[in-house]
Amino acid sequence: MCLLYRLDSAARDIAALFDADSGPDPWVPDYVAPGKFAPVVVQGKEGRYLTPRVWGVPPPPKVAAEGGRPVHNVRNLDSPFWTGTLRHTEFRCLVPVTSFMEWGGVRGARTQHWFTVPSEPVFAFAGIWRDSEVPSFAFLTCDPNPMVAAVHDKSMPVILNPWDYGRWLTADWAEARGLVEPFPSQLMAGATAPVRRS
Template sequence: MYRLDATADEIAVALGAQAGRDVWQGGGVVPGGFAPVVVQGRDTRRLVPRLWGVPPPPRGLNVVTHVRNLDSPFWIGTLRHSEYRCLIPMTAFRGGRDWFGVEDQPVFACAGIWRDSEVVSFAMITVAGDGLYPAEKVATLPLILAPEEFGVWLRADWKLARDLVRIGASGLRRIT
């Protein structure tokens, strides 16, 4: 679960995108719900609504909301094509029992991918969080990108974009 307490226009400004026709007014985002993501067009980034949760792989039962294994045959084709990578804007995410945000970034972005196969949907890239907050033992965290990394994630060759994947995140703050 994550929160996106910002309007489409506020998200667009924070992530250098065009809001277009997205009518997002802010609030909580749960699996199976719609939320805006930022995709790279030919010349501009734009907000588009997508459903959180990619249809499962063959023999899978549940939608997939998080991508942990970047080498999985189910994901690698999508990840190698930059046009299927996206930014997932958020204002807070849940880690264990606590909510976390990013210092000095009221709206921040994590790495994601989107698909159009059965439904227009997206999934969040996550990384190991163990040891970052020893008391809470946050197992996974969204792959939070710094603003200067947005273009690399959205446009670069997979070999360069994959270098953004790292353990943990810096600048996190607990939100009460």
């Protein structure tokens, strides 16, 4: 489960890459961890724009009442808690990323493994957003590709190809669901330290 990523581009540069309005929020390149605000790209009536949201969607009310934590990674796409959000295009978003981390190794000797897409200075996870007490977002996960599975064999974020950004934001769910698949290992690179891009 991915619980840390980096976004090492400023808001203006992110907006240019995603053909979006950068908005008034000045993103400073940094780590993104659960509970932290980060920019996501949403599709409005007048085009795409960046907006800051907290990483972590509040859990269902019953789970929240029992002390459940916010949801950061969405895996069960057939859960009634997610189906309405996923089927309505206005609640989908792109989560800009420069690298993401998965823990590898055994307890007591774990190592951070960072993954990038070398051909894309900033790539995107398939995300969803919700409004509750605070504006929030989460991103989808899927089965890992061989590169990620060698470190973390349970899941990996859904990475979108640039030509699929529009489909994720606007296509009906039957089509958009087809984008939920492992990104090819041969298009990725890995390292045991975060890769920063200027």
